[in-house]
Amino acid sequence: MFEAAEAGHRISLEEYKVREPALRQALLEAQYKLLETGNFPVLIIVGGADGAGKGATVNLLNEWMDPRHIVTHAFDEPREEEAERPPMWRFWLALPPKRHIGVMFNAWYHDILQRDDQKPRHDPAPSLDEIRNIEQMLAADGTLLLKFWFHLSRSAQKERIKELESDPKTRWRVTDTDRQHLRHYKRLRKTYEYVLHETSTSIAPWSVIDGSDRYYRSLTAGTLLLDAINKRLAQKRPKAAPPSAQPVPTLDSRNILNTIDYTQALNKKHYQIQLEKYQGRLNLLTRHPRFARKSLIILLEGPDAAGKGGSIRRITAALDARQYRVIPVAAPTDEERTKPYLWRFWRHLPLKNHITIFDRSWYGRVLVERVEKMCSDVVCIRSFHEINDFEAQLIRNDVIVVKFWLAITKDVQLKRFRSREETPYKQYKLTEDDWRNRRKWASYEKAVCDMVTYTSTAISPWHLVPSNDVEFARIRILKTICESVEAALAD
Amino acid sequence: MFEAAEAGHRISLEEYKVREPALRQALLEAQYKLLETGNFPVLIIVGGADGAGKGATVNLLNEWMDPRHIVTHAFDEPREEEAERPPMWRFWLALPPKRHIGVMFNAWYHDILQRDDQKPRHDPAPSLDEIRNIEQMLAADGTLLLKFWFHLSRSAQKERIKELESDPKTRWRVTDTDRQHLRHYKRLRKTYEYVLHETSTSIAPWSVIDGSDRYYRSLTAGTLLLDAINKRLAQKRPKAAPPSAQPVPTLDSRNILNTIDYTQALNKKHYQIQLEKYQGRLNLLTRHPRFARKSLIILLEGPDAAGKGGSIRRITAALDARQYRVIPVAAPTDEERTKPYLWRFWRHLPLKNHITIFDRSWYGRVLVERVEKMCSDVVCIRSFHEINDFEAQLIRNDVIVVKFWLAITKDVQLKRFRSREETPYKQYKLTEDDWRNRRKWASYEKAVCDMVTYTSTAISPWHLVPSNDVEFARIRILKTICESVEAALAD
Secondary structure (H helix, E strand, C coil), X not given: CCHHHHCXXXXXXXXXXXXXXXXXXXXXXXXXXXXXXXXXXEEEEEEEXXXXXXXXXXXXXXXXXXXXXXXXXXXXXXXXXXXXXXXXXXXXXXXXXXXXXXXXXXXXXXXXXXXXXXXXXXXXCCCHHHHHHHHHHHHHHCCEEEEEEEECCHHHHHHHHXXXXXXXXXXXHCCHHHHHHHHCHHXXXXXXXXXXXXXXXXXXXXXXXXXXXXXXXXXXHHHHHHHHHHHHHHXXXXXXXXXXXXXXXXXXXXXXXXCCCCCCCCCXXXXXXXXXXXXXXXXXXXXXXXXXXCEEEEEEECCCCXXXXXXXHHHHCCCCCCCEEEEXXXXXXXXXXXXXXXXXXXXXXXXXXXXXXXXXXXXXXXXXXXXXXXXXXXXXXXXXXXXHHHHHHHHHCCEXXXXXXXXXXXXXXXXXXXXXXXXXXXXXXXXXXXXXXXXXXXXXXXXXXXXXXXXXXXXCCEEEEECCCHHHHHHHHHHHHHHHHHHHHHC | CCHHHHCCCCCCHHHHHHHHHHXXXXXXXXXXXXXXXXXXXXXXXXXXXXXXXXXXXXXHHHHHCCHHHEEEEECCCCCHHHHCCCCCHHHHHCCCCCCCEEEEECXXXXXHHHCCCCCCCCCCCCCHHHHHHHHHHHHHHCCEEEEEEXXXXXXXXXXXXXXXXXXXXXXXXXXXXXXXXXXXXXXXXXXXXXXXXXXXXXXXXXXXXXXXXXXXXXXXXXXXXXXXXXXXXXXXXXXXXXXXXXXXXXXXXXXXXXXXXXXXXXXXXHHHHHHHHHHHHHHHHHCCHHHHHCEEEEEEECCCCCCHHHHHHHHHCCCCCCCEEEEECCCXXXXXXXXXXXXXXXXXXXXXXXXXXXXXXXXXXXXXXXXXXXXXXXXXXXXXXXXXXXXXXXXXXXXXXXXXXXXXXHHHHHHHHHHHHXXXXXXXXXXXXXXXXXXXXXXXXXXXXXXXXXXXXXXXXXXXXXXXXXXXXXXXXXXXXXXXXXXXHHC
8 A cells, every 4th residue: 555655756846846836726727617617525535644744735735726715624532512423423514515625634534543543542433334434425425535645654754753853943843642653653554554445445545645755745635636626527427327226116006105004093082191101201211311321313204294293292292492402304505505415414413312303304315305306216225325324323323213204195184284274374384395295195105115115224213103193193103212212221 | 670570470270271272372373473474583581590480481382382493502511612712602603593483591691690609600701791782783683582580589489499308209309509599599689680680671671470380480471472473573674763873974085095005015025035924923823822722813805806815825824724714705695694694703713723714704794785785874883883792702702803904996906807807717706796896986985984983993903904016915914913913912
């Protein structure tokens, strides 16, 4: 991995002076073109040995280009708010918007690279799998992802320290960590090599740059960036290759939705008793000492008028308003549109001891967006994987995820629409969109079946709730939440 | 203040059962109307004695209405990220968007009310002046601001503790703080009374609610909220009264802009020497140990083609990319539009040891928005005050603020426009808007003069920089930043 970067690369000052102005000019032009016509973000991940010129190169790129459209992030140990979320949370929130350039020092490699280090390490760190997944996701989503590794050979590192120490003005820059790193050079190099190999995937390989000569490394990093942006700008967005297989077609008329027993119901009296029982139980659970180390995400999906709003109110009635937040998911805002799809859900992840209830969710991608053909089948099938990965990250990090599909039949929906039309203060709830969606009932049914097939996992199962009877549905939902939380607290 | 709330208010369960359903229904309808047609946010600040029903009432309001459009915030001791910003920062970020209801427990009263308490207090807390200012600002901006204080008389408080203690199942709910508060009842009451009196302004008075009877307090809070929303929905937004005086008119032709000496210039050789000198000085300053406890905000305003971008690049070249962020200010995003004007600047305030450079700023309100009549003169004059208050808060909290007006003459602007037309990669920089703005040169000149008059304060002066010669301007800007930082570090 590092051999080519130890070939003793050098660029003379004279040559640098000739080539730098042209590169600089070209980079600036590329940046402006990206800003005007690009519809993708650029993310540069910078890693490497101490003193190999990571910081200097990033500063130089900022100097060469327009710093107003570059956002640089360095990551220290996670802050309190960060540590209460899955480790990827802070990186997700820092992703650059479309048409901009983001630079992240170490990014999600921050922890994994320190594993071999003497410093205490934040646990749990993103795993190599999570890293490959997020990079795969970003690349598939359109981010131009570049990973620059600045390398120093052992002798170059030794040289650097000697040089700094020889001058009283720079002696302070040599830290104990530097000396330690030199001592453990071989071991560190092995770690780095392993991580770089494991994460040099076809969609986002590392570029290893010899960091010992500043002219060489500056021109190399600049040229890599320039070529990548220009190539991408020139390219028509390639059509993603279709997956080899499509979801299983339905050959008979049976599916998981039309085989539900919709007659299940609860009489009013029973309902009241059960409601109090499960609300009380849920309330106690959210005040359980072990819940303080957990977060809870509840998400509800279902056709219009399936009873999501009413169910949510029966859940929140059991909770303290300071502890939960309800996120109604509608069209993304313009800030959200500039980020990868899941960003707008990451931003709402609850703190420990808190609850987020999503009224519709990230499954919009494989439901409405699929039916309305706002995203292709290819993207949709990719999303199944991304969503599973997202939820797995949550669950690994002490988030309890409970997801519901509120299933109703077509005739019950019609009855509820009619009743909304007749109740003055409910009229606003019924829009032309609802009627439009209703006409696409069959497409939605197909989408839901595929969704459940691909995203109902052992760790994060779908709960299909027969909801023709609202009372029955509400109790089923509350009971399922209680049981899920109980199971998670018992772990 | 508290006398009326000690009159022994009671509502019987029978009466409550009669009145509750109607109130509940009316509140829900009001909420939906707000959501559909309202163009203002509702903010409810909830304060009061322990056990007076703050939490229970907020939970009830969430139960009565649709919790999907209510956001509740409770504030503990500031977290790390919060403590590094001015105390109002976390409250600003939590302001509800238009058409929604926000509930804040204690809000900006959090610290001031604990002053008399035994607990350690976060310092510095928002002062009474800052509190009056933000409430004034919110009200003027259109927020429907309600402040509910739940009161308990000494005997009611005693009663409550006795009652809880008598039942083994509730005994745990009585804390040491409760007992302490009872012991210091008289002193606390005095503090509360003082704070409530001082902040019961004409635009946002407190409503004191007797908290001892749950039926009474629930109906009272609900009714207050219902009436306030309905009254406001029914009301045409009143035209704000014009201020008694307008900015001084210009009777002769002299003003602060046309009396600048625009001939000041710097030759290339001198420029290079000075550039290196001041960039080096600025770099050292940002690595000064005392800078670690400061933040720096630099903002640049000026006509199109005044050289803001070029100056920013000369500043950032002196800095480490990990330490600064450049915020180019353009039209607000749709999320920003739902919040009070200054929200979109509060969200970008730097951490300690960090620097934010604003390329255009909150002064847009009194420049482009005034000239384009996007906001009335009344709002504009109010903004002068709000901006001064904002900057004063920053400065009081260890933020160094340096603001520049880059002044050029009309002929120089024309020359630069022409040169942009001729340079291929600069053409994108010249838009129809630039020509339009140019035609309004005189209006802008007037707006700038008023802006400087009203917002150049002793603690936050405007620096008018003659910028016909870009080299001269860049050095002047760098030098001014260095001197401002030095002065702040010497404090």
